[in-house]
Amino acid sequence: MNKHLEEYGWCAHWQELWITFDMNHAEKKPARIIADHGHLLRIMTADGEGWGRSTGRLRREHEETGTGLTVGDWVEVSGQAGDEAMIHSMLPRRSRVSRQAAGNVTKEQLIAANVDTLLIVAALNYDFNLRRLERYMIMAWNGGVRPVIVLSKSDLCSNIEERMALVEGIAPGVEVIALSAVQDQGKEQLERYLQPGMTVALTGSSGSGKSTLVNWLLGENVQLTQSVREADSRGRHTTTHREMFVLPQGAVLIDTPGMRELNLWEEGDQGLALAFGEIEQLATSCKFHNCSHTRESGCAVREAIQNGALEGKRLDNYLKMQKELQFQQRKELQASKRRTATSKPVNNRKPKHARSIREWDEA
Known part of the structure; x- marks a missing residue:
């Protein structure tokens, strides 16, 4: 295995999938998406870090559903080192973190992929909200990701044990950790989730302290931080895009922008059933x-x-989210039927001079 890829989580599982999906050939190579800048994606390959762009075919496949490429995805790319790589396809995801996209359109918005643990960050000050934490746990469980609740800014809270007990009451079986980056307390409790080969993602509201946590775990200031208003603990977005970092412990960490609101996306009832x-x-x-x-x-x-x-x-809150998810699922079913009805018929005729599927992908 290659050192660059191993640092970002490449293992026997992904190698096996690469071979199974017949991607093991000289002109194509595996890469992981490590940052999302819109149409341009930052990727890590065996040759090192570079830029990548999806082929038109791949974009068209996902643009209507919102399930396009995201940070954490393992993909198949072509191109010379130093050039902008073309991204042709994606290996099947092990897990995902997603929500209902903002606005009136009913579709899934991916936040991160192939995540082992989702660190749900909530500040132990005025912004403490149990109902919001329940939503984040549903998001994690539904995507097949293990949730861990991180209560940040413990140095600003005088009743830590009481608030931890409240969180444990709504999160049976979920580990709850209180820490303070300012006082350098609690980092050791996160160690078992930060082992080599693991992928950890951070999520939480604006002002919860995610950027400060990233800098603390990395041991250097890589993310901009801003103060919050004292009256209501509201913060501004300091992280503007999703990005992956390699931690000293060996895990990779995905930082995500803070969320003002979290509209749930769920294809079944798994997340709701586990959270409640x-x-x-x-x-x-x-x-x-x-x-x-x-x-x-x-x-x-x-x-x-x-x-x-x-x-x-x-x-x-259970009944409220149950209705919300049922409504979302009905809307998605309607949208899916409309997409099917308006999709172009497939031309099954074989080209006169047949080329391989991979060659047609280039078009």
Whole structure:
């Protein structure tokens, strides 16, 4: 294996896929997308770092659905060292971090790919919000990524243990870590997620301290940081694009811009079920199998609220996100039908002078 690729997570799994998908030939080589600058992508190949651009065919395949290339993807490229490489195809993703795109269009917006652990960063000051953390966990679980909640700025909080207990109450089975980059406390708790070959992504609201955390983990100032307003802890976007860094511990870290809001994207119910596992479990004891947990008699979920075993706000957020995801899924189904109806028929005739699929990709 090549040192450059190994540093960015290339392993036996990706080598096997490369061979399986018949990409192991001289004129094409593997690369990982390490930064997203729009049409131009920063990539790492066996020859080192460079720029890459998708072929027109590859862009057209993904532009309607929003599932185009993103930081963390492993791709197939061609071109000489020092030139702008052409990106022809992508290896199947192991996992993804995504959300519903902003605006009125119903489509998925990818944030990062092939991530092992998502560090959900939340500041332990005025911006502390349990309901928002529930949304981030759904985003992680739905994409097949392990969530870890990082409570930053512990030096600004006088009731750390109380707030950690609140977070643990809504995140069963998820590790919760409190740390302070300013006081250099808590880094050792992250070590097991930062081993060589692992890919870790950061997400969280603007002002949560992600850029400060990146600089702290790297041991150098590579990301611009800005102060937040004291009154409400609101911050401005300091990270403007997604970018990957190699940490001293050996893992690669993907930093992402802060989010003002998080509209969920989910193709099934996996993320919701995992994030609200205790509600899903209680629901199996409801009198009616299609219980809405709002007004039916014999509802085990509402009984749990009455006896203090479940917080009412947690059920409210569960029902709210359930409706949001059902609406999103209906809209996506409609959009998918429209795409199918307007797509051009495929010409199955074989060209007179047939070329390989890879040669047609160049067009």
